[in-house]
Amino acid sequence: MVEIPESHPRRTSLLSREKIVNATKEGLLADSAMIAHGRGEAFDYLLGEKTNDSARLAIKESAARLLSSKHPIISVNGNTAVLAGKSLIRVAAVLNCPIEINIYYRTVKRINNLYLLLENEKMLLAQEQPPTNWVGDWNSTVMAVEILGKENDGRIEGLEGPRSICSAKGIEKADVILVPLEDGDRCEALISLGKQVLVVDLNPMSRTAKMATVTIVDEISRVAKLLLEDVVDGDCRPTKWNNDENLIQALKIIAKNATP
């Protein structure tokens, strides 16, 4: 492992790469996880590697919808668990909702490995201080977060094969789903089941980004931290969200940054 100096301008990006590389060796990620990550990095570069105003609004809108939902759920795949699993467990604890491991390249081995990773992070998090301004018994609240995904007892109607598998008390039952790095078909199927689908995708032109109820065009580890602030704050209500306008804003930022 190469030591990355604190002052390195690309330190955050290099640390994320290192996490992805190590997690690949540990059998947590899909074979194509690095390709997906690289595509994300390219878009992040064009977006200025920061949370833009339109993304910030989309995060707040997502927090509002998760907070006002009856059955919220946070779905995580391999890349999300590795890059932002810990922060998303914090969000789930504050929302009092489960996390579901739901992966595109589904193998029992990967599900089990991701389950162990998240359960271990949960135990470490329970020992930490609660998020700023959150009041309550943090240890028991974190330990109460259920990690779903091993059950195989639910189905996403409209999809065939392993991609339709989910947890009956997780994604199947949920009315609002946060699904970072989702694929277009699943996003479409979840929407057609009447669920609100909140996605995180650095590519504002992906089918997922276009299909979702709310698209956060930003990097998942940055998003998870800001989403935590918003759900703790709780001062947000769902609006008449115009997702096309939100995507147009992201494209304008890319166009501006790409102009010499």
Ligand code: PTJ
């Ligand atoms: O763990 P699995 O089996 O569910 O597989 C996960 C991957 C990501 C490999 C799988 O879902 C996949 O192949 O995804 P795609 O179709 O390549 O889509 C990934 C999308 O996420 C692309 O549009 C990327 O721009 C975007 N993306 C990549 N990294 C990030 C990201 N968006 C936000 N934050 C990131 N860190």
